[in-house]
Amino acid sequence: MKKVAETTYNKICAMNDIPHNAGVCALVDGKQIALFRIGDKNELYAISNYDPFSKANVISRGIVGTMGEIPKVVSPIYKQQFNLTNGQCIDNPKVSIPTYPIREQGGAIYVSAIENC
Amino acid sequence: MNSKHKIVIIGNGMVGHRFIEELVDKDFRDNFSITTFCEEKNLAYDRVSLSTYFNGKTKEDLSLMPEGYYEENGVEIFIGDKAESIDRKAKVVKSAGGREVHYDTLVLATGSYPFVPPIQGQKQYYFEGYRAFECGDHKQHIHVYRTIDDLDAIKASASKSEIGTVIGGGLLGLECANALKNLGLKTHVVDRGPSLMGVQIDAEGGIVLRAKIEESGVQVHTSKSTKLISSGKEARYQLQFDDGTYLETDILVFSSGIRPRDEIARKAGLKIGDKGGIVIDSECRTSDEDIFAIGECALWNGQIFGLVSPGYKMAGVAADIITAQGDRRFEGADMSTKLKLIGVDVASIGDSHGRTEGSRSFSFRDELKGTYKKIVISPEGNRLLGAILIGGVEEYGTLQQMMLNEMTLPKDPGSLILPTTEEAAAGVGLDTLPEAAIICSCHNVTKGELMKSVQDGATTIGEIKTATCASTGCGGCSTMCKQLLDNELAKRGVDVNTDLCEHFPYTRQELYGLIRVKGIRNFETLLAEHGHGAGCEICKPAVASILAACWNEYILKDEHYGLQDTNDRMLANMQKDGTYSIVPRVAGGEITPEKLIALGEIAKKWNLYTKITGGQRIDLFGARQEQLPLIWEDLVAVGFESGHAYGKALRTVKSCVGSTWCRYGQQDSVGLAVEIETRYKGLRTPHKLKMAVSGCTRECAEAQGKDVGIIATDLGWNLYVCGNGGMKPRHADLLAADLNKESLIKYIDRFLMYYVRTADRLQRTAPWLENIEGGVEHLKAVIIEDSLGIAEQLEGEMAHIIDTYQCEWKTTVASPEKRKRFRMFVNSDETDNNVIFVEERGQIRPATDDEKFELGVSRKEVFE
Numbered sequence: 001m002k003k004v005a006e007t008t009y010n011k012i013c014a015m016n017d018i019p020h021n022a023g024v025c026a027l028v029d030g031k032q033i034a035l036f037r038i039g040d041k042n043e044l045y046a047i048s049n050y051d052p053f054s055k056a057n058v059i060s061r062g063i064v065g066t067m068g069e070i071p072k073v074v075s076p077i078y079k080q081q082f083n084l085t086n087g088q089c090i091d092n093p094k095v096s097i098p099t100y101p102i103r104e105q106g107g108a109i110y111v112s113a114i115e116n117c
Numbered sequence: 118m119n120s121k122h123k124i125v126i127i128g129n130g131m132v133g134h135r136f137i138e139e140l141v142d143k144d145f146r147d148n149f150s151i152t153t154f155c156e157e158k159n160l161a162y163d164r165v166s167l168s169t170y171f172n173g174k175t176k177e178d179l180s181l182m183p184e185g186y187y188e189e190n191g192v193e194i195f196i197g198d199k200a201e202s203i204d205r206k207a208k209v210v211k212s213a214g215g216r217e218v219h220y221d222t223l224v225l226a227t228g229s230y231p232f233v234p235p236i237q238g239q240k241q242y243y244f245e246g247y248r249a250f251e252c253g254d255h256k257q258h259i260h261v262y263r264t265i266d267d268l269d270a271i272k273a274s275a276s277k278s279e280i281g282t283v284i285g286g287g288l289l290g291l292e293c294a295n296a297l298k299n300l301g302l303k304t305h306v307v308d309r310g311p312s313l314m315g316v317q318i319d320a321e322g323g324i325v326l327r328a329k330i331e332e333s334g335v336q337v338h339t340s341k342s343t344k345l346i347s348s349g350k351e352a353r354y355q356l357q358f359d360d361g362t363y364l365e366t367d368i369l370v371f372s373s374g375i376r377p378r379d380e381i382a383r384k385a386g387l388k389i390g391d392k393g394g395i396v397i398d399s400e401c402r403t404s405d406e407d408i409f410a411i412g413e414c415a416l417w418n419g420q421i422f423g424l425v426s427p428g429y430k431m432a433g434v435a436a437d438i439i440t441a442q443g444d445r446r447f448e449g450a451d452m453s454t455k456l457k458l459i460g461v462d463v464a465s466i467g468d469s470h471g472r473t474e475g476s477r478s479f480s481f482r483d484e485l486k487g488t489y490k491k492i493v494i495s496p497e498g499n500r501l502l503g504a505i506l507i508g509g510v511e512e513y514g515t516l517q518q519m520m521l522n523e524m525t526l527p528k529d530p531g532s533l534i535l536p537t538t539e540e541a542a543a544g545v546g547l548d549t550l551p552e553a554a555i556i557c558s559c560h561n562v563t564k565g566e567l568m569k570s571v572q573d574g575a576t577t578i579g580e581i582k583t584a585t586c587a588s589t590g591c592g593g594c595s596t597m598c599k600q601l602l603d604n605e606l607a608k609r610g611v612d613v614n615t616d617l618c619e620h621f622p623y624t625r626q627e628l629y630g631l632i633r634v635k636g637i638r639n640f641e642t643l644l645a646e647h648g649h650g651a652g653c654e655i656c657k658p659a660v661a662s663i664l665a666a667c668w669n670e671y672i673l674k675d676e677h678y679g680l681q682d683t684n685d686r687m688l689a690n691m692q693k694d695g696t697y698s699i700v701p702r703v704a705g706g707e708i709t710p711e712k713l714i715a716l717g718e719i720a721k722k723w724n725l726y727t728k729i730t731g732g733q734r735i736d737l738f739g740a741r742q743e744q745l746p747l748i749w750e751d752l753v754a755v756g757f758e759s760g761h762a763y764g765k766a767l768r769t770v771k772s773c774v775g776s777t778w779c780r781y782g783q784q785d786s787v788g789l790a791v792e793i794e795t796r797y798k799g800l801r802t803p804h805k806l807k808m809a810v811s812g813c814t815r816e817c818a819e820a821q822g823k824d825v826g827i828i829a830t831d832l833g834w835n836l837y838v839c840g841n842g843g844m845k846p847r848h849a850d851l852l853a854a855d856l857n858k859e860s861l862i863k864y865i866d867r868f869l870m871y872y873v874r875t876a877d878r879l880q881r882t883a884p885w886l887e888n889i890e891g892g893v894e895h896l897k898a899v900i901i902e903d904s905l906g907i908a909e910q911l912e913g914e915m916a917h918i919i920d921t922y923q924c925e926w927k928t929t930v931a932s933p934e935k936r937k938r939f940r941m942f943v944n945s946d947e948t949d950n951n952v953i954f955v956e957e958r959g960q961i962r963p964a965t966d967d968e969k970f971e972l973g974v975s976r977k978e979v980f981e
């Protein structure tokens with residue numbers, strides 16, 4: 001994962017603004033980024049909100065879960081699954097969507113709009 | 118010049134039609150041409166189920182083929198034209214309509230006609246074709262029971278009558294009595310013999326059957342020969358019997374047996390049996406090698422076969438011989454029957470009377486339950502020859518197979534019918550049957566064919582049905598099919614994984630049980646106690662649905678929010694561009710002008726696209742996620758409630774306008790629809806649920822295409838279940854007839870909760886029923902007779918759902934916390950710039966990709 005300079009992080013919201021085991025969408029530097037908070041340890045994920053299959057901005061509204069050990073989100077439109085850690089589409093190896101750096105500090109959520117590589 | 122071999126068929130009944138189907142299956146078109154005469158004005162229909170015509174089935178329901186079947190398959194048909202004579206020399210059939218049709222091969226499938234005994238005073242009965250016509254004063258109220266036209270005539274005269282009498286206590290006579298009873302007549306059955314169904318059942322069985330039938334209100338008179346019909350004093354006619362007694366009745370229906378219709382064959386000089394019937398050999402060929410006869414008009418080995426399945430067999434044989442494809446021969450047929458007459462299960466197998474010399478029998482009679490069971494065994498005591506079952510027919514499949522396959526009897530043959538050894542009876546069996554054993558006698562499906570369907574990948578009863586047609590006729594073999602499926606799968610070591618998903622090693626039904634019994638209220642607890650991992654898009658919505666069906670909490674409660682699927686999560690229906698549509702409830706499709714205007718005003722204010730739905734509501738499209746609570750604030754303010762169009766839940770109860778306005782309406786269908794929709798609104802089910810109420814049998818609400826369909830009769834309501842429109846249409850099954858409202862609602866309560874309890878995830882009621890062992894009969898037992906003893910429980914569960922109803926949108930709009938969930942961005946009040954509408958036909962619609970490009974909205978990378 002690429003290192004991200006501290007200054008590129010944007011404060012987005014309080015951690016509790018992301019519903020537990022679900023997502024919200026943030027607008028960061030003009031990009032729509034879906035944020036998820038999952039499990040007892042409040043694991044955080046940030047992934048593009050754009051679903052390339054339906055061409056609609058809906059990923060934040062998908063159901064999250066696991067496939068084996070892989071955390072995933074499922075597009076609410078045509079139900080393709082995406083690996084939350086790297087954006088890889090599980091149903092179609094040719095497709096992946098960007099993920100973004102996200103972290104929590106002092107109960108607040110910070111996200112960078114510079115894609116992970 | 119047509120060089121094809123020309124096949125002409127006289128008669129388009131069930132057997133004539135089956136013959137054509139056999140030819141179609143053989144892809145006949147290159148070498149043969151087919152022409153058929155159909156004397157009736159209706160093409161082939163299901164005569165076996167004729168009595169259901171009075172329970173709301175229509176001509177279309179009874180029809181044996183989809184519309185246009187003959188046209189599509191290049192079959193020429195002359196409807197309403199009777200073939201009158203055959204010129205065997207010229208090989209020409211002449212018809213009443215003046216047609217002269219050449220044939221290379223002729224097939225007679227003329228069927229039979231109802232026999233009417235000569236009775237004084239009745240003047241004369243004469244026959245013109247398939248219909249009996251009465252001379253004299255009695256027109257309109259003396260009938261036979263054979264065709265749809267007969268039934269129309271009976272129905273018409275029933276509307277002017279109170280008492281109906283059937284002469285003839287055989288199988289058809291009792292069917293007919295049931296029909297009269299369903300028409301609301303006080304019904305009598307008169308038979309010359311000492312007991313009912315004398316052909317199939319012995320005297321002792323006759324006593325049990327009679328008691329059961331009289332319990333249902335039909336009066337039985339045996340050993341009565343009618344000698345005179347005169348005008349009645351209290352009713353239209355008086356029947357005078359030879360023992361000096363008499364009976365008065367308004368309607369008279371003769372059902373005193375059938376006779377083969379062989380007149381055209383007689384005239385043509387074909388060989389006819391002494392008591393009638395066109396003589397055929399094992400190839401179904403008559404005395405003229407170019408003429409075949411099949412079905413009830415044919416006489417094979419001195420025997421007429423008055424059942425449909427031997428007729429189907431003959432149709433198959435004739436098709437094999439004529440096309441020289443296949444090698445089936447007719448070698449007799451099993452005349453075993455199993456049916457329900459006036460609510461009584463009756464079955465007769467093989468030599469039920471014990472006419473075989475030296476045969477011996479065992480019988481068991483339970484007057485408390487009203488059951489009678491008898492088996493007839495060979496003189497050596499090692500083979501089953503026949504059986505009679507009344508009041509309970511569970512053993513039918515096993516016994517019939519034992520008889521047909523000459524299986525060795527158990528040491529104590531009595532155990533086959535004694536009630537204490539049900540397990541023993543059920544265990545006899547399947548494994549020892551040869552592969553050629555016919556399991557489904559309606560469609561002639563063998564054990565081998567069923568095994569093959571499992572080999573080819575079928576793992577459910579539904580798949581077996583689709584692959585083989587087995588169990589789609591009378592359904593009598595469904596238990597055996599299920600057993601066979603289980604055995605085969607076990608043998609193959611196929612481990613059918615029925616786990617809901619990788620997170621729960623349980624079926625949906627098992628999870629439902631766990632949640633209900635252990636009182637589990639949320640997903641986290643269920644996962645911790647019974648699952649592993651973090652859940653997924655399969656188990657989360659399934660569990661959310663079960664939790665809602667059990668406890669009925671607000672579905673956007675924090676702990677439930679993340680479980681909800683696409684639409685439930687926003688309480689609206691997501692469309693292709695990520696915007697939503699809104700469908701407020703319009704119960705029964707009834708809406709006041711004020712509310713209609715209010716709805717229009719709101720749609721206009723928010724610039725929504727409006728469309729009328731198939732469920733008699735109004736759908737408002739193009740609402741952005743963040744607008745949903747605002748729009749609903751407006752809707753709630755004028756009194757609208759959530760329509761649950763987004764949920765796997767009750768959608769609508771569609772209705773026709775009913776007796777309030779309609780000239781034909783029998784009952785207030787709108788009133789009932791509103792009441793039912795209000796009762797069940799908000800109920801979460803394994804899949805979406807649609808209902809409808811029609812005010813009369815014209816069925817304008819299309820209730821038979823719904824999960825629950827209700828059709829008004831003059832006596833109450835008929836309840837249909839498990840219908841479906843859409844991708845895989847299925848006509849609903851009649852669950853119960855002529856119900857009052859109280860029973861109707863009670864049965865729907867039980868039906869719905871039983872479905873909720875036992876269906877698979879996302880299984881509509883139609884495939885659910887297809888996979889239930891015992892089919893609709895099982896449902897009737899559970900719902901009407903409470904055979905599982907759970908009726909009260911089911912009703913209680915439903916009562917809880919009804920008591921705890923809340924409008925989800927009203928709750929949501931009132932909660933600032935919940936409303937936050939609808940923001941497009943957690944950190945901004947911007948809107949989604951990828952949602953673009955253009956105008957078409959005066960309303961908005963989503964812009965296409967090209968339009969978005971032209972409008973300068975940046976197009977993102979397109980993945981292929």
